[in-house]
Amino acid sequence: MTATANHTTTGWQVSATGTRVVRPVLALIVLCLAEMLVLLDNTIVNVALPSMSTALQGSFSSLQWIVDAYVLTFAGLLLAFGHLGDRYGRRKVMVIGLVGVGVMSLAGAFVGGIGQIIAVRAGMGVFAAAVFPATLALLTGLFSDPRARAAAIAAWTAMAGVAIALGPTVGGWLLEHFSWRSVFWINVPLAAALVVAALLLVPESRAPHSGPLDVLGIVLSLSGITALVWAIIEAPHNGWTSQVTLTGYGVALACLALFVWRELKAPYPVLNLRLLTNRRFSFPALSITVAYFSMFGFLFLITQYFQGVREYSPLEFGLHSLPFALSVGLAAPIAVLLAQRFGTTAVIVTGLLILAVGMYIAGQVTIDSPYVGTVLISMVLMGLGLAIVQGPATEAIMSAVPEDEVGAGAGVNDTTREVGGALGVAVLGSIVASTYKTQIWPIVDKIPDTLANATDKEFMRQTAMSIIGLREKQQGSMFAPQIEGIITNMKVAVLDGFHIASYVTVGAVLVCAVVVAIALPWRRDAAQRSMLLGWADKPKEPESTRM
Incomplete structure (x- = not known):
């Protein structure tokens, strides 16, 4: 058995000469699949919402909470579980999370009401938060050679983007053949298969010196992040300047301020905040936040476009979104290799610029835009931009974290993704909702009761997805021309909001690109660069430490 200063393994380290590669690669596959499982649940349930609404008579707000309950608990607990993995064992925490996801999913398959589904989704988010940071922390400890580690992180980041984009496709196929359950x-x-595979193939890893558990730090971080994400998610419903939203921001700010104070004073903090003074940690984290702000916002908007404007079925929507997933999967490993050759900063800035171009093109989409054209080009560029940013940025973050804090570092990396994604959906969704409200509500108010009852009108006010119901009513209706006119107005309103949201995103991404270009070093130090490129021999391990 090999023992290192920072974690224990069983002869799994990948040497510079490439020996002992097979079992670490198998472990990497297990970790990537575990990551895919929890990220797939971020999006797969979205396509099932109409079926759930019909079967369980759920309101629009309750359907929103089916999605939001998972995101809220997931984002709020990532940092805490990253620390717990460092302390008690990262594989142990991941396995517990996988078991929990399986159990809560089984419960979800048998529930009989919307409230029960919301509770199940919240529970799934809790256990998913135990899995996600552990996968990245275990991966970081598994590969000691810098080039092998960078390649492994590239695979991990590629899976993250692919999993999120594949959700609609998988969900659409399931609904095509089975029920929403x-x-x-x-x-x-x-989950069951991954538990067995993890116990057989993934070595345990933990920090050698953990000290007392920082319970207060965990509570403050959980409370602050949860309050912030909750306020962001609910802002489109409650109003961005409403008393409820401002109270949420105030609670979040107070908790996070206390968390900072606590972590600077604690002898064994849940997060070493001094890492944020390291530009190679903080600015890549900012880049990931903005990239996921763009990606989640884009996926939310493109969902409205495909299902509301183009009126695609769930499976058609999933299939048409596949170019985005393929772009992420293909570009992620290439981006990490480019970062090793040309430097992290150059690649991240390039990825942000590609994201900005992709989102700008997406903002030019009209009702009559062909799929093979503006729509397809924007999806490919968004996928390429995301992959080019997140791979090198994640590798930079994890390289800046001490080995005994990789779990907490992974928690920060993952939290930036979720918070950025929640911001993207909330901010961009609010822009679309505001534009839709301004243009459509006056039209809906004038619709005669013979054309739509009060329930139908309220649904039309809330979402453009009501187009599906209107389209069904049009068949054989004497009011078909009037209904068609309303549908056209609704589509125009959605796209007008889409255009404004795209310009906001472009502005945010460009600002981030400028900040990163100015603040993040453009060159690696010579020793690190030569090691990554293989221009210097890696120091040989003492004979006493070899298997």
Whole structure:
């Protein structure tokens, strides 16, 4: 058995000569699949919402909470579980999370009400938060050679983007062949298989010196992040300047301020905040936040476009979004290699600029835009930009974290993704909702009761997805011309909001690109660069430490 200063393994380290590669690669596959499982649940349930609404008579707000409950608990607990993995064992925490995801998914397959589904989704988010940071922390400890580690992180980041983009496709296929309960059933055998594979193939890893558990730090971080994410998610419903939203921001600010004070004073903090003074940690983290702000916002908007404007079925929507997933999967490993050759800063800035171009093109989409054209080009550029940013940025973050804090570092890396994504959906979704409200509500108010009852009108006010119901009513209706006119107005309103949201995103990404270009070093130090490129021999391990 090999013992290192920072974690224990069983002869799994990848040497510079490439020996002992097979078992670490198998472990990497397990970690990437575990990551895919929890990220797939971020999006797979979205396509099942109409079926759930019909079967369980759920309101629009309750359907929103089916999605939001998962994101809220997931984002709020990432940092805490990253620390717990460092302390008690990262594989142990991941396995517990996988078991929990499987159990909660099984419960979701049998529930009989919207409230129960919301509770199940919240529970799934808790256990998913135990899995996600552990996968990255275990990966970082598994590969000691810098080039092998960078390649492994590239695979991990590629899987993150692919999993999120594949959600609509997988969900659409399931709904095409089974009921909405299948989006829960699919997790059960996958989670069980991954538990067995993790115990057999993934070595345990933990920090050698953990000290007393920082319970207060965990509580403050959980409370602050949860309050912030909750306020962001609910802002479109409550109003950005409403008393409820401002109170949420105030609670979040107070908790996070106390968290900072606590962590600067604690002898064994849940997060070493002094890492934020390291530009190679903080600015890549900012880049990931903005990239996921763009990506989640884009996926939210493109969902409205495909299902509301183009009126695609769930499966058609999933299939048409595949170019985005393929772009992420292909570009992520290439981006890490480019970062090793040309430097992290150059690649991250390039990725941000590609994101900005992709989002600008997306903002030019009209009702009559062909799929093979503006729509496809924007998706490919968004996927390429995301992959080019997140791979090198994640590698930079984890390289800046001490080995005994990789779990907490992974928690920070993952939290930036989720908070950025929540901001993207909330901010961009609010822009679209505000534009839609301004243009459509006056039209809906004038619709005669013979054309739409009060319930239908309220649904039309809330979302453009009501186009599906209107389209069904149009068949054989004497009011078909009037209904068609309303549908056209609704589509125009959605796209007008889409255009404004795209310009806001472009502005945010360009500002981030300028900040990163100015603040992040453009060159690696010579020793690190030569090591990554293989221009210097890696120091040989003492004979006493070899298997």
